[in-house]
Amino acid sequence: MKKIITYWTFDLIHKGHINILKRAKELWDHLTVAISSDEFNKLKDKKSFYSFEERKYILEAIKYVDEIIPENNWEQKKEDIKKYNIDIFVMGDDWKGKFDELKELCEVVYLPRTPNISTTSLKEIFKSVTKKQIDTIKKVLESIEYFNKLF
Secondary structure: OOEEEEEEOOOOOOHHHHHHHHHHHHHOOEEEEEEEOHHHHHHOOOOOOOOHHHHHHHHHOOOOOOEEEEEOOOOHHHHHHHHOOOOEEEEEHHHOOOOHHHHHOOEEEEEOOOOOOOHHHHHHHHHOOOHHHHHHHHHHHHHHHHHHHHO
16 A cells, blocks of 8 residues: 655645645555644744644545644654655645655655646735625625525
């Protein structure tokens, strides 16, 4: 059985994330996903849309994921590869070359990203939404909830 691992923040899970998880799972047997903990995100000056527990909950529902572990520091990758008997370390190709030092412990594979989608682009879209638009969306959702209660 080939065991693989990948490390991501998964702050706004989108189609591109699912595509990489799916491709990784299709190529190998057991997929472990390490999610950056809230504390580690603070150290990286990164703010996640969802908490660690919420991101973990979402990933647990994805059929390609076999195991989820927290990522608590940069040095953890080498320890995890040994601890979980990992054969292959997988990342998106936007990280190409950044983890080549792990080749001494396992195979390192950089999978192509899905074009035209990224967490950064989604965050930019969210930033452009005005308070008035948010209030309108809230009203629509409240109306839908109200009508659902009627039926």
